[in-house]
Amino acid sequence: MNESLLMLTVMAAIGLGTPLIFATVGEILTERSGILNLGVQGMMLIGAVAGFWATFTTGNLFLGVVIAIFAGAALSSIHAFLSITLRVSQIVSGLALAIFGTGLASFLGRAGGNPLVGNPSRAVFEPVFTGSITEIPLIGPLLFGQDLLVYLSWAIAAGASYYLFHTRMGLSLRAVGEDPASAESAGVNVSRIRYTHVLIGGALAGLGGAYFSLALTPTWQDDPIGAAGWIAIALVILSSWRPGRAVFAAYLFGAAERVQFTLQTLGEPWSDIPSTLLAMLPFVLAIIAMIVLTSGKRARYLGAPEALAIPYFREQR
Amino acid sequence: MTQAPTDTLAVELCGVDKSFYGVKANDNVDFKLAQGEVHALLGENGAGKSTLCSILAGLYRPDAGDVFFEGEEVTFKNPKEALASGVGMVYQHFRLVSNLTVAENFALGHPDTGVRLNQKEIHKAARELGEKYDLPIDPAARIWQLSVGEQQRVEILKLLYRNVKILILDEPTAVLTPQEGQALFKTMRQMAAEGRSVIFVSHKLDEVKQVSDRVTVLRNGKTVGGVATADADTRELARMMVGRDLVLPTRDTVEDFGDVMLSVKDLHVPGDRGLEAVRGMSFDIREGEVIGIAGVSGNGQRELAYGLVGLRKPSAGSVVLDGADITNNTVLEHIDAHQGYVPQSRLGMGLAPGLTTDENLALKAYRSPPYSKGRRLVASAFRDEGDRIVDEYDIRGVRPGLPIRLLSGGNLQKALVAREIELEPKVLILRSPTRGLDVGATEQVRNLILKERARGVATLLISEDLDELLALSDRLLVIFEGEIVGEMPAEEATAERLGLLMSGQVEEASA
Ligand SMILES: Nc1ncnc2c1ncn2[C@@H]1O[C@H](COP(=O)(O)OP(=O)(O)OP(=O)(O)O)[C@@H](O)[C@H]1O
Ligand SMILES: [Mg+2]
Numbered sequence: 001m002n003e004s005l006l007m008l009t010v011m012a013a014i015g016l017g018t019p020l021i022f023a024t025v026g027e028i029l030t031e032r033s034g035i036l037n038l039g040v041q042g043m044m045l046i047g048a049v050a051g052f053w054a055t056f057t058t059g060n061l062f063l064g065v066v067i068a069i070f071a072g073a074a075l076s077s078i079h080a081f082l083s084i085t086l087r088v089s090q091i092v093s094g095l096a097l098a099i100f101g102t103g104l105a106s107f108l109g110r111a112g113g114n115p116l117v118g119n120p121s122r123a124v125f126e127p128v129f130t131g132s133i134t135e136i137p138l139i140g141p142l143l144f145g146q147d148l149l150v151y152l153s154w155a156i157a158a159g160a161s162y163y164l165f166h167t168r169m170g171l172s173l174r175a176v177g178e179d180p181a182s183a184e185s186a187g188v189n190v191s192r193i194r195y196t197h198v199l200i201g202g203a204l205a206g207l208g209g210a211y212f213s214l215a216l217t218p219t220w221q222d223d224p225i226g227a228a229g230w231i232a233i234a235l236v237i238l239s240s241w242r243p244g245r246a247v248f249a250a251y252l253f254g255a256a257e258r259v260q261f262t263l264q265t266l267g268e269p270w271s272d273i274p275s276t277l278l279a280m281l282p283f284v285l286a287i288i289a290m291i292v293l294t295s296g297k298r299a300r301y302l303g304a305p306e307a308l309a310i311p312y313f314r315e316q317r
Numbered sequence: 318m319t320q321a322p323t324d325t326l327a328v329e330l331c332g333v334d335k336s337f338y339g340v341k342a343n344d345n346v347d348f349k350l351a352q353g354e355v356h357a358l359l360g361e362n363g364a365g366k367s368t369l370c371s372i373l374a375g376l377y378r379p380d381a382g383d384v385f386f387e388g389e390e391v392t393f394k395n396p397k398e399a400l401a402s403g404v405g406m407v408y409q410h411f412r413l414v415s416n417l418t419v420a421e422n423f424a425l426g427h428p429d430t431g432v433r434l435n436q437k438e439i440h441k442a443a444r445e446l447g448e449k450y451d452l453p454i455d456p457a458a459r460i461w462q463l464s465v466g467e468q469q470r471v472e473i474l475k476l477l478y479r480n481v482k483i484l485i486l487d488e489p490t491a492v493l494t495p496q497e498g499q500a501l502f503k504t505m506r507q508m509a510a511e512g513r514s515v516i517f518v519s520h521k522l523d524e525v526k527q528v529s530d531r532v533t534v535l536r537n538g539k540t541v542g543g544v545a546t547a548d549a550d551t552r553e554l555a556r557m558m559v560g561r562d563l564v565l566p567t568r569d570t571v572e573d574f575g576d577v578m579l580s581v582k583d584l585h586v587p588g589d590r591g592l593e594a595v596r597g598m599s600f601d602i603r604e605g606e607v608i609g610i611a612g613v614s615g616n617g618q619r620e621l622a623y624g625l626v627g628l629r630k631p632s633a634g635s636v637v638l639d640g641a642d643i644t645n646n647t648v649l650e651h652i653d654a655h656q657g658y659v660p661q662s663r664l665g666m667g668l669a670p671g672l673t674t675d676e677n678l679a680l681k682a683y684r685s686p687p688y689s690k691g692r693r694l695v696a697s698a699f700r701d702e703g704d705r706i707v708d709e710y711d712i713r714g715v716r717p718g719l720p721i722r723l724l725s726g727g728n729l730q731k732a733l734v735a736r737e738i739e740l741e742p743k744v745l746i747l748r749s750p751t752r753g754l755d756v757g758a759t760e761q762v763r764n765l766i767l768k769e770r771a772r773g774v775a776t777l778l779i780s781e782d783l784d785e786l787l788a789l790s791d792r793l794l795v796i797f798e799g800e801i802v803g804e805m806p807a808e809e810a811t812a813e814r815l816g817l818l819m820s821g822q823v824e825e826a827s828a
Contacts (some may be wrong), residue, residue, distance in 0.1 A: 167430070186396070187426030
């Protein structure tokens, strides 16, 4: 493999990994509070369509991002209400959200007199820096050839990591996910923490969705994000609920998705591998990662929040 | 009592009601707590002590009634508000986040401003506080690494770190050795001397006599009365609690037992983290004999029980029941060999919390008639047998069709013991069978155990409660770090002697 091809692959992996970072870090924060939200796919799609729509109508890229964030959070608030206040099964509620979000996004993309579908975005995220700085070998494109949201994803992952392990709020969050009854008796408001972090998770998923429609493939289509939402849920486990590791996990999967194109360009005999087989790669990787990580003794050190997916009621026996 | 409590009221509860699923846990309860006093709260299992404490601590909201705090009416919406006013509680089942460190548990929910979690500062404060109250702790240790005694220290210090004015201790001594208990009483007196008020829940009347200034007694959710401790003797208190006179049963001395029923030879059982927890224990139990295993919890008791009942494979040694080697048998084979087992955690391991009482009572016998015919279960047998057992063993509070977890601790334990006895065991393995039970329930459970003993059952009683061990055992073994470090007939055992052995101190050769 020559150097520029490798570079292309790495750059593409970063691009494909970025929305996964947003969604994974968001889901990590949600799950750390003890709430499992399986609706990531739905929230990402709603974020994607809302962000695309806002930018499409106003031409303003940043408005698109803001609207996507709010749309993701709004959808997640349904899950928050069902699972925290009504204590509905989180699996059921999350899956419902995924299905609902997927359908709604597709509908919104086709609704109205001038549907979004097939239209290119009026504005697109471009690399922040230009000029000679990006031509430094290796680190030039890697560090300075990225768009704003890539830098934001790094900041969010680093920030979430600091927040989780070095702040008082982060401590409360971890405690609520481990043992809500103990946290509550220590004076932590369990519901508030859970609501907040389900909404943050939704907001970040929405942002991740918008990265698809405003940066990666800035034309509205019916299936703009593939299975990113589902992969993000797997990545949470792969990164053992740590935001820092989510970055590497996301890029690994970004690379796995990219590999099929890279192999095509390499020519014989690589290009003979059926592309459908290669398209499976991220999913096979996900399954293997899950098996390796969750089997045997290792599972104990994985660090899944103890109270994950268990509804909490203060006066319960 | 060193210090006279003041007359200023710290807290007053008036006419407090609280129901759960139609059961009145608190029924028009009045309670007055003076500043600077240690106030004992007495009552049978299910009398409503924990409920009352939880209302004061802001965990439960009362259905009716008023709470006055330092003369002003308050409603605590949650524990946070109670803590902010200075009311803190150490719950019957500790409320520490076990994956976090001691220091992190201190910081959790603390109203300190500031975003950053300053570990260093908290470590220092925690250590200083521990020194001040003579309760040494390691701030960097994770909760799961600590013994129950240490965890309790953390709970108490956590509240002192919040500078609470009122400390509620719900059955704090149930998990402690006598020595640890005495240390706790010293701390309680120290806190009272500082002007704090302490609510102390216990079933043990001599403890109440020793440490408290006043006593309030609850029965069936109602206040029976309050007295100054000095004016009441233990018999009177017991009568207030249960409404009748009580005599705790003790065993009669037996000279010769039957044949060896359970023989354990050089048993080794692995612990949770790979290391051996039971390191070569040997003993025989004969028919009609009760062997007591005394020890501070965490010295291999759990693993010993697991190894004997088939829940964990021993790494070496043998277990022989009535002549048959059962060392590597499955749990089901143990049950079929008529080995009964009462585990420590009633709801965790002993009973299925979500199943009904009838179902729980059949849990070990359902494979055979009358519960099943061929492969089918007979619903009416569950009902009939359930009713019979509930009647015979006086299990109270059973509501047909509702999960068993709603019963009080004493009744859960009676159900559990009843189920094991119904198996007609040859060997009974009991883990702290009267832990947390009130005097009435303790009486009943002890009677059941002694009845089985008279029937010729070989019993292994593993417990941290010396009173229980001394009352029931014919012979006592002391376990320390997985080994037997002392053995004596019950007649020669005293709480002091056992306490010393339990803490790992070797006996003088002359003793
Ligand atoms: N959270 C709850 N849900 C349902 N029932 C409850 C709950 N808490 C208490 N009860 C019921 O209320 C009654 C009083 O219980 P409580 O725990 O206050 O008793 P207690 O005096 O502390 O007993 P113990 O000595 O066993 O701890 C019992 O009948 C119990 O079953
Ligand atoms: Mg209680």
